[in-house]
Amino acid sequence: MDFFNTTLPYMLSGISVGGQYALIAIGYTMVYGILRLINFAHADVFMVSALLMVYAVSTYSVMLFLAIPLVVTLTVLLGFTIERVAYKPLRNAPRMSVMVSAIGVSYLLQNLALYITGGLNKNYPTIPWLSDSITVFGAMTKRVTVVTPFLTIALVIVLVMLIQRTKIGTAMRAVAKDFETSQLMGIKINSVISMTFIIGTFLAGIGSILYFTNYPGVTPQAGAMPGLKAFVAAVFGGIGSVPGAVLGGFTIGICESLIKGMDSILVSVGILKEPLELATFSDAFTFVLLIVILVFKPTGLLGEKISDKV
Amino acid sequence: MENKKTQNITTVVGIVFLLLLVIVLEQIISPTSTMAMLLTVTKKSAIYAVVAVSMNLLNGFTGLFSLGQAGFMLMGAYTYAIFTIPRAERDAVYYYYDQAMELSFPEVFGNALGSVGFLLGVLLAIILGGLVAAAVAYVIGFPVLRLKSDYLAIATLGFAEIIRALFQWTKLGPITNGANPLKNYVRLNSFKIEMGDTTIGLSTFTTLLFATICIGIMVMLINSSYGRAFKAIREDEVAAEAMGINLYKHKQIAFCISCFFAGVGGAMLAMFANTVQANNFKSNMTFEILLIVVLGGIGSVSGSCIGAVLFVFAAEWWLRGLDSGKWLFINAPGVLRNGFRLVVFSVGIMIVILFFRRGIMGDKELPYYAKRIRDRFIINKPKAGEKENG
Numbered sequence: 001m002d003f004f005n006t007t008l009p010y011m012l013s014g015i016s017v018g019g020q021y022a023l024i025a026i027g028y029t030m031v032y033g034i035l036r037l038i039n040f041a042h043a044d045v046f047m048v049s050a051l052l053m054v055y056a057v058s059t060y061s062v063m064l065f066l067a068i069p070l071v072v073t074l075t076v077l078l079g080f081t082i083e084r085v086a087y088k089p090l091r092n093a094p095r096m097s098v099m100v101s102a103i104g105v106s107y108l109l110q111n112l113a114l115y116i117t118g119g120l121n122k123n124y125p126t127i128p129w130l131s132d133s134i135t136v137f138g139a140m141t142k143r144v145t146v147v148t149p150f151l152t153i154a155l156v157i158v159l160v161m162l163i164q165r166t167k168i169g170t171a172m173r174a175v176a177k178d179f180e181t182s183q184l185m186g187i188k189i190n191s192v193i194s195m196t197f198i199i200g201t202f203l204a205g206i207g208s209i210l211y212f213t214n215y216p217g218v219t220p221q222a223g224a225m226p227g228l229k230a231f232v233a234a235v236f237g238g239i240g241s242v243p244g245a246v247l248g249g250f251t252i253g254i255c256e257s258l259i260k261g262m263d264s265i266l267v268s269v270g271i272l273k274e275p276l277e278l279a280t281f282s283d284a285f286t287f288v289l290l291i292v293i294l295v296f297k298p299t300g301l302l303g304e305k306i307s308d309k310v
Numbered sequence: 311m312e313n314k315k316t317q318n319i320t321t322v323v324g325i326v327f328l329l330l331l332v333i334v335l336e337q338i339i340s341p342t343s344t345m346a347m348l349l350t351v352t353k354k355s356a357i358y359a360v361v362a363v364s365m366n367l368l369n370g371f372t373g374l375f376s377l378g379q380a381g382f383m384l385m386g387a388y389t390y391a392i393f394t395i396p397r398a399e400r401d402a403v404y405y406y407y408d409q410a411m412e413l414s415f416p417e418v419f420g421n422a423l424g425s426v427g428f429l430l431g432v433l434l435a436i437i438l439g440g441l442v443a444a445a446v447a448y449v450i451g452f453p454v455l456r457l458k459s460d461y462l463a464i465a466t467l468g469f470a471e472i473i474r475a476l477f478q479w480t481k482l483g484p485i486t487n488g489a490n491p492l493k494n495y496v497r498l499n500s501f502k503i504e505m506g507d508t509t510i511g512l513s514t515f516t517t518l519l520f521a522t523i524c525i526g527i528m529v530m531l532i533n534s535s536y537g538r539a540f541k542a543i544r545e546d547e548v549a550a551e552a553m554g555i556n557l558y559k560h561k562q563i564a565f566c567i568s569c570f571f572a573g574v575g576g577a578m579l580a581m582f583a584n585t586v587q588a589n590n591f592k593s594n595m596t597f598e599i600l601l602i603v604v605l606g607g608i609g610s611v612s613g614s615c616i617g618a619v620l621f622v623f624a625a626e627w628w629l630r631g632l633d634s635g636k637w638l639f640i641n642a643p644g645v646l647r648n649g650f651r652l653v654v655f656s657v658g659i660m661i662v663i664l665f666f667r668r669g670i671m672g673d674k675e676l677p678y679y680a681k682r683i684r685d686r687f688i689i690n691k692p693k694a695g696e697k698e699n700g
Contacts, residue, residue: 038460089664096375097667099460100604103597104663108656110594115649224593228471231464277480284475287468294465295453 006268010261016145018253019152023207024230025245027200033176033240040102043227044109049075049208050218057125072205079201113220121217238303355622356521362602362614364571370609372564373544381470384591386439386573387580391492393435399494407483436577443573477588491585613671
């Protein structure tokens with residue numbers, strides 16, 4: 001019982017943060033599936049979305065029920081603009097140039113955020129219903145912790161339906177399969193790519209609301225870590241696969257959270273006499289997982305096998 | 311052949327001249343004047359140039375897209391700092407831990423051999439920093455180098471994060487001082503000659519000399535048969551393998567050497583800064599170096615050097631005014647406040663990335679452009695002569 005009581009809070013927060021990683025990871029995996037581009041700027045769009053919320057609510061005192069759709073719309077607009085300005089002109093350039101461009105955008109967004117905030121930690125506004133404290137099996141937590149996994153699953157089901165059943169979804173799958181042939185078949189790839197970015201940033205916007213409700217503040221670097229982890233989640237699950245990204249997100253979220261609590265869990269079970277300060281490795285673990293998966297199954301858990309053509 | 315010889319001589323003369331100029335400048339410029347900034351940014355850009363060239367060796371010449379540079383710099387910086395903190399200072403630095411290391415190279419060699427020994431100790435610590443980075447690169451090369459393009463990028467990026475976490479682990483505190491900074495080690499300003507009342511400062515000179523040696527070694531490597539093999543791998547892995555190049559071995563060599571110099575660059579950065587702290591070696595540092603490489607031109611050593619100079623000079627010096635309200639003749643304290651410099655700077659970088667995709671030098675070196683300019687004059691001259699004759 002002691003073990004259960006110590007583990008439960010970590011498990012809960014792991015599932016919650018996992019859902020948030022999953023939402024960001026979908027943006028990475030869809031863009032990579034179509035453009036073969038690691039969109040490094042995605043993490044910073046996530047951060048900017050949080051800052052937009054801070055400024056909308058605290059500085060311009062927009063009503064909260066208006067602020068949420070407004071912020072999500074602005075985030076989507078930002079994602080769309082980034083694609084049009086920074087990636088579209090490089091459509092025929094080597095893949096490395098596009099990746100460098102993504103890094104450049106990420107650098108620009110971070111510096112812009114640094115300039116506007118003055119580098120200060122901005123407090124994320126409290127969202128009434130989501131931030132309420134509740135008790136689950138005797139563990140105190142915020143309501144957002146419980147809401148996140150369900151919302152994530154719901155959004156993913158809608159997204160998978162969209163990809164499998166609608167015309168734009170079919171076009172997306174076709175473009176992901178073969179860029180040039182789908183162009184020959186009359187698919188307007190630019191609008192398909194824009195749509196991909198719109199969906200990706202929309203989910204990142206939602207993810208940002210959920211993520212920062214649980215965290216105290218927003219800094220210009222706040223997006224970097226969750227962004228990297230979400231990317232690892234996408235690779236872990238098999239890049240290009242939406243269910244894979246979700247699986248990866250939850251796996252990484254739960255593992256990371258358990259490592260944060262590993263010391264107290266192990267001490268409570270009696271394996272360790274004194275804490276080993278393993279919490280330092282909660283971030284690093286994600287990357288160990290990445291290297292392990294890349295070595296043993298480079299296509300990820302649910303990824304399709306790619307054969308090399310000479 | 312003759313042409314190549316004169317080219318090499320010109321390069322060596324140019325570098326010697328530059329080094330002499332730096333010695334003179336260092337004596338003329340007083341530390342309090344505004345021009346003192348020139349020396350600081352020269353040092354920093356020389357260090358960044360070493361790391362940028364090391365990254366270019368991997369990304370530009372071998373076609374391995376690695377983003378782990380910050381992690382290897384961190385190892386170099388820590389190794390250097392740990393082995394140069396004088397014994398007397400150790401208690402003050404390792405305030406929270408019982409230090410495990412008692413060895414300080416400059417002190418040990420300095421006691422035995424005087425100032426030559428001191429220099430030898432510092433050199434040894436720098437090289438050890440590079441060796442540690444290279445050794446770790448060798449080990450992680452086994453799994454990582456089998457990956458392709460962006461997978462390699464993300465794996466090395468992740469690896470740098472693992473290193474950063476490892477160095478901050480409290481259990482390693484007796485060696486790395488945990489998350490606390492390392493300080494009081496031998497810094498650049500210890501390089502000076504004291505003769506009676508006059509002191510000849512040599513810190514900028516030393517940095518530039520070290521950087522020149524490192525970059526020189528890398529250039530020699532690129533021009534060797536190994537370098538040609540690297541370029542073949544970059545162009546086409548399958549074709550290179552068919553020509554009898556051992557892919558894995560050459561990738562491993564390129565990776566280790568690049569990481570060695572990243573480690574050396576990290577050690578030099580430690581000498582330049584006052585403290586070493588793992589948290590300063592974030593992925594942003596790798597990205598900055600990548601941007602330098604792109605700015606200068608992927609696959610051009612002189613491009614990386616020029617890129618590093620432009621990047622550091624612009625970010626640290628020329629655009630400083632943008633942060634403090636006054637720049638050139640613009641005076642707008644409201645807009646030009648803290649951080650504006652970096653915004654302008656990153657917009658500039660985006661313009662280069664989008665519109666000048668080949669960077670400053672493309673994949674050509676400085677002599678190529680020098681020759682083109684000279685050719686233009688030589689072609690023009692006979693024409694002018696013909697007219698006179700006719």
